[in-house]
Amino acid sequence: MELLFPSAFLALALAHFVALLSPGPDFFLLVGYAARYRLRGSAGLCLGIAAGNGLYILLVIIGWNALRQFTGLFTLIELCGALYLLWIGSHLVRSRPQALALHETRQQRPSWPKQILLGLGSALLNPKNALFYLALMTSLLGPDVTLLQQSACGIWMVTVVLAWDLALVSVIGLPAVQQRLSRSIWLIERGAGGVLMAFGGWILWRLVETTI
Template sequence: MDAGLYGLFLLSSAALILVPGPAQALVLARTLEGGTRAGIWTAVGLNLGTLVHATLAGLGLSALLARSELAFALLKGAGAAYLLWMGLALWRSRPAHSTAAGPAAPQATALRLLLQGLLNGLLNPKVALFFLAFLPPFLDALRGPLWLQCLLLGGTLALLDTLYESALAALVGRARPPWQRLQRGGNRVAGLVLIGLGLRLAVQQR
């Protein structure tokens, strides 16, 4: 790719990443729930979804969402339902060190956190439409296969976003010990964040 064009893409991506959004909110919610490790694995999963969307954009499949109201509505509904389900489950969960009757909520494994992040990334139709609108100005048909250029640009954005969200998780994770004393309330706050994200996605327009 042209070095100047790639540099412009890096600057544009950095500016976009710094804008607070649902992905950062999800990473912070997971960090408050399970610590730095949980936030980082969630960030990795989210950006694997980003990479998939970039690849689909390069293959032209994301254009389907731009043309089809039904496809957009179905994907949006699935994503909203998944976020609401996770938020309600977190709201009802017991703290890991609870002394109340009944078993404590188990700590999520890295694979589970990654898959949850991946599903959240994949089930967000806004990401697909974003790539359809954002990538074309940085593509050049004379410089090789467009799908490969999309994969490179999407991978760059995913890497930058993973690094940024992991840094956020590390900062918030250091502040968790005081939070753990109020962990039940923390779980409920994190659950409300996920429920809010689900409702936000449910009412989003194209």
């Protein structure tokens, strides 16, 4: 297995990065906040999202196979996630048409604790993250992978998630980009909120279908 691990790691790293390119709830949450608050007002979201991904990776390492047998708990997580997305989305869709203030004061930005909690909640209340890491690490790394190798892969993926999200909000926060967004910021926020609510509604619909 030692000889195969480098190639398995490269396959895992590639699959993980490709998945990051597919927009999900975390992406639209970041876009909605970074468009108005720029890097300083959304960097905490990036940390929270990375921490949430890290916790799910840790669960996979210590035995998510056992935890996922509790279907009731998994359903509860899905329900909480759907309600959470609807709650965040409802705030964004109520954005008012107003020009973006290019010189915001510190008080106008969300606090760091609020940013981190929002990001952490977004990542943890999306059970697809758990299934994704479970499938990725078990199928690509195989049953003979060591704890050290699993940990190295986990640290790599959390680092990539954090770097990617920070790069995204940094680009959105560039002065040139902000100038272009100034007059349409409320449309972007409403659009991001609508997508988040659509994700939440779809999860609720799927839960209703499976229980009927």
